[in-house]
Amino acid sequence: MKHILCKSLSAAALCLPLLAEAAPETIVVGQAIDLSGPNADLGRDYVAGIKTYFDVLNAKGGINGRRIQYLVRDDRGQSDLAVKAVAELVDQAHASYLFGGVGDDVTRAVLNSADFKRSGLTLYAPLAGADYQKDAKVLFWRPSYQEEIRHIFSHFGKLGIKDIGVVYQESAATADAYRRLTEQMQQSGIKLSGTVHLSSDRAKVSAETQQLANAKPGCVVMIADSVSAGLFLKDFRKLAPQTFVAGSSLTNLTTLRQLAGGKGVEWTVFSQVVPNPGMGSSSIQLEHLNMMRKYRDEPVSALTLEGFTAAKSWVRLLQTGKRVAGQSEYAIPSGGFDVGGYMVGDVANSNRLSNYVDIALFNKANGLTY
Numbered sequence: 001m002k003h004i005l006c007k008s009l010s011a012a013a014l015c016l017p018l019l020a021e022a023a024p025e026t027i028v029v030g031q032a033i034d035l036s037g038p039n040a041d042l043g044r045d046y047v048a049g050i051k052t053y054f055d056v057l058n059a060k061g062g063i064n065g066r067r068i069q070y071l072v073r074d075d076r077g078q079s080d081l082a083v084k085a086v087a088e089l090v091d092q093a094h095a096s097y098l099f100g101g102v103g104d105d106v107t108r109a110v111l112n113s114a115d116f117k118r119s120g121l122t123l124y125a126p127l128a129g130a131d132y133q134k135d136a137k138v139l140f141w142r143p144s145y146q147e148e149i150r151h152i153f154s155h156f157g158k159l160g161i162k163d164i165g166v167v168y169q170e171s172a173a174t175a176d177a178y179r180r181l182t183e184q185m186q187q188s189g190i191k192l193s194g195t196v197h198l199s200s201d202r203a204k205v206s207a208e209t210q211q212l213a214n215a216k217p218g219c220v221v222m223i224a225d226s227v228s229a230g231l232f233l234k235d236f237r238k239l240a241p242q243t244f245v246a247g248s249s250l251t252n253l254t255t256l257r258q259l260a261g262g263k264g265v266e267w268t269v270f271s272q273v274v275p276n277p278g279m280g281s282s283s284i285q286l287e288h289l290n291m292m293r294k295y296r297d298e299p300v301s302a303l304t305l306e307g308f309t310a311a312k313s314w315v316r317l318l319q320t321g322k323r324v325a326g327q328s329e330y331a332i333p334s335g336g337f338d339v340g341g342y343m344v345g346d347v348a349n350s351n352r353l354s355n356y357v358d359i360a361l362f363n364k365a366n367g368l369t370y
Contacts, residue, residue: 026069027062029054030095032085032110037077038225039102039127041254042303046127047072048296049288049307050099055295063315075101079109087115097314097329100126100138102250105172111138122329125310127250127303130176132351139317139330140352141310141344145177145248148271149184151357152221152246155269161218161244163191167232169198169224177248178223193217198228206235213239220245226252230259237264249273249302253368265362272358275342276370277305284309284340302360313339313353 031050034043054068062068071093073085082101089095098116100107100123107128110116116123116137123138129145132138156164164185168178185192193215196208212220213236220236220243222229229247236245237260245268247256257265277300280286288308292300316337317330332353336346344353360368 025066027066027097028069028071028093028095029097029099030071030073030086030089030093031099031101032073032075032082032089032106033099033101034077034103034106035072035074037075038227039077039250039252041252042127042250043077043102045298045301045303046102046307048292048298049304049309050311051307052288052291052295052304053308053311056291057315063318071095075106077102077106079106082106083109083113083115086110086113090115090119090121095121097121097124099124099310099314100128102127103173104128104130104176107138108172111136124314124330127306129248129250131180134349134351136351138351141313141354142249142273142306143352143355143357144180146180146184147355148248148273148357149177149181149221151359152269152271153184153188153190155359156219156244156246157188159218162189163193163218165193165195165212165215165217165220167196167198167212167220167222167224167229169228171225173225174223181221181223196232198224198232205232209235210239212236213243216240217243219243222247222251226255227259230256230264233260233264233268237261242267244269246270257362266364267362269359269361270368272302272360272370273354273356274302274305274309275356275358276360276368277302279370282341284312284342287340309339313344317345 033047034040051070054070058067071089073089075082075085086098089098098121107126110123125141126138129148131144166181194212196205196212198205209232222245229251233245233256247270249271251270275282275285277285277288280289288305289300292304317332332345336343342356347355358370360370363369
């Protein structure tokens with residue numbers, strides 16, 4: 001088999017095996033994910049974390065002597081390309097396992113595709129937060145939008161904040177998050193100060209942004225893609241420089257900071273589904289830091305840690321014996337299991353392994369404080 005020797009995954013062109021066919025002693029893991037589209041920074045970091053753990057595993061001899069062959073395809077964040085990439089991974093590369101991509105629209109498209117359904121596989125650990133039926137062929141590593149929103153509200157509730165503004169970009173990718181936000185507002189007795197509907201009508205967006213700033217909400221919650229959120233934040237900060245603004249863990253913080261500017265991202269907070277990736281306070285954080293330094297050139301991030309932890313959890317869940325027809329690839333131990341310092345899979349009858357949520361704040365140095 002031919003290989004490309006590469007340490008860094010920072011570039012859009014990732015280092016991938018040249019041949020799709022795997023040797024008999026390998027386990028083929030496929031993934032279609034955004035590497036050059038709107039969420040490329042998220043996708044590349046996630047892949048870097050996954051690949052790092054697989055590199056560690058392969059260096060130790062793989063799983064029962066079988067090495068992991070990790071095949072990644074760029075879907076550019078587009079549903080149709082994700083469906084095609086998954087079909088190629090299943091039908092031509094003969095992937096035995098599939099990791100998911102970024103976003104609910106892409107995830108749903110893959111789950112509904114004929115090739116994926118025919119494969120009988122389970123889509124593992126997509127970066128998506130909508131609620132899916134328990135019997136859907138998907139197993140998430142991260143918690144749902146609802147859990148992230150609930151944690152954001154709890155955080156601001158402790159500060160005595162009872163009124164919020166909402167910034168909403170209507171799309172298939174944001175519909176579930178917006179629905180969960182409005183439901184949580186009703187349950188928590190939160191007052192709506194105003195809404196900015198992000199669209200191509202710049203005059204309307206500008207007017208609604210001014211109205212929201214005049215209302216002086218305790219905080220503003222953004223349900224939008226990272227580009228639109230960054231442009232809103234840049235304008236809003238001119239009117240309300242010290243109002244708290246919150247977003248989800250799938251906000252591309254690099255893009256947000258580039259568009260809003262250093263001063264623009266101050267007073268912004270984001271839910272996070274992993275502990276601080278820059279610290280080694282738990283064994284998984286320390287292992288991730290050490291192995292990223294050993295195998296990668298790029299800095300660590302929340303997404304590299306999520307990918308690393310999701311990959312490590314995947315190995316723990318794997319059915320190592322011969323699979324029975326209709327049997328899931330994964331077996332979740334009763335009561336869950338420890339993955340380097342915190343429990344996953346401990347919520348019964350859930351298709352989400354982790355319910356960990358934290359809050360990170362942009363500080364004056366434009367770094368994140370957990």
